[in-house]
Amino acid sequence: MATGTAEMPKLGDETSYRNYFKQSPMLLILVALAAVFTVFVDNFVSYANFANMARLFAPLLILAIGMTIVFIAGGIDLSVGSTASMASVVCALVIQHTGIVALGFAAGVGTGLLIGAINGAVIAFFRLPALVFTLAMLLTVRATALLMTGGYSVGKLPLSVLAFGRGSFLAIPNLLWVSIAVLLLAALFLARSRRGREIYLVGTSERAATFNALRVTSTKFIAYLVCGGCAGLAGVTIVARLGSGGPVVGDNLLLSGIAAVVLGGTSIHGGEGTVFKTLIGTQIVILLEKGLNLFGLSFYDQAIVMGAVIVAGASFSAWMHRRQSTR
Incomplete structure (x- = not known):
């Protein structure tokens, strides 16, 4: 049981960065979403x-x-x-x-x-x-x-x-x-x-x-x-x-x-x-709600994308947790 937050990795320590992202796997998805909206949405x-x-x-x-x-x-x-x-x-x-x-x-x-x-x-x-x-x-x-x-x-x-x-x-x-x-x-x-x-x-x-x-x-x-x-x-x-x-x-x-x-x-x-x-x-x-809105998707399309991301993200987090527990 982890009661604390993940310690920030030291610069140049690849192992520390790998462990940090394992403890916060959704951080990778956050970075990916920010990159996608930056490239494809005007004035984002x-x-x-x-x-x-x-x-x-x-x-x-x-x-x-x-x-x-x-x-x-x-x-x-x-x-x-x-x-x-x-x-x-x-x-x-x-x-x-x-x-x-x-x-x-x-x-x-x-x-x-x-x-x-x-x-x-x-x-x-x-x-x-x-x-x-x-x-x-x-x-x-x-x-x-x-x-x-x-x-x-x-x-x-x-x-x-x-x-x-x-x-x-x-x-x-x-x-x-x-x-x-x-x-x-x-x-x-x-x-x-x-x-x-x-x-x-x-x-x-x-x-x-x-x-x-x-x-x-x-x-x-x-x-x-x-x-x-x-x-x-x-x-x-x-x-x-x-x-x-x-x-x-x-x-x-x-x-x-x-x-x-x-x-x-x-x-x-x-x-x-x-x-x-x-x-x-x-x-x-917030990135999803604002980015999809600026992208021009309707409310119903946004709801579908949001639901898919929630399921995918929760499944990914659960998979990472099981993998770490097994190891």
Whole structure:
């Protein structure tokens, strides 16, 4: 079980490079996709395109990081997309009624934490199946958001919201800085904290973790709590990017988030994965979505290509994992 990230190879050390790519096989696919789109798609390599991709990339990466932690713990959360939508609605409503942007952002993240706490409490303490309960939460949260807004977006927010969401610092979009901060905090949490190590152990074997007197119940609760918080923050970044919130703005994030986590190589059976691998998976998803769109493919053609790449990438990662395990 690998609980850390792959060490960067030393310059000129071919063996180290070979081992690094074995631990992150999807990195080769990421490089190949970037090369293909650079050659065949006009204006793909431009600051405007990269800045746009970075703003799309930020909410997906933040949400996928939360999903990664739940996957490592041996769980699943199907409610993350609806949670992001609900968080965007609450965030936008609070800003609209108070005019305080920071309060709205905090309310959005708090909404995600609340939904994550409900998921974690029911799944960890009452032992309801995660697949069933989070599916029920997906429907409940989505319906609640639609009732709160009447099915419409919540806009007319202060210009400072868009100024932050579309602004940059040191030529890097602000939202990308936020996602990088979340990535580093999550990596430190998983690799350096006792609770992070327990998440790996619980995901590897919940029964063995129980016999070794680990805090299984509270560990699973924290995994879902963090996942909900990440989904809430993803919803807040959507508000900052669009200047509005809506009851369905996060719906596409669920499938894209699962794709990013699986393509990154995190095991759906638990106990294995890192947020840095999810970073690679997220880059692949965004590259595909943006590159195929610029290439001129229709939505349905893009869905077919995306599905084929997900299956191929997941199969390749599984094959590499089995090969390394055999050796």
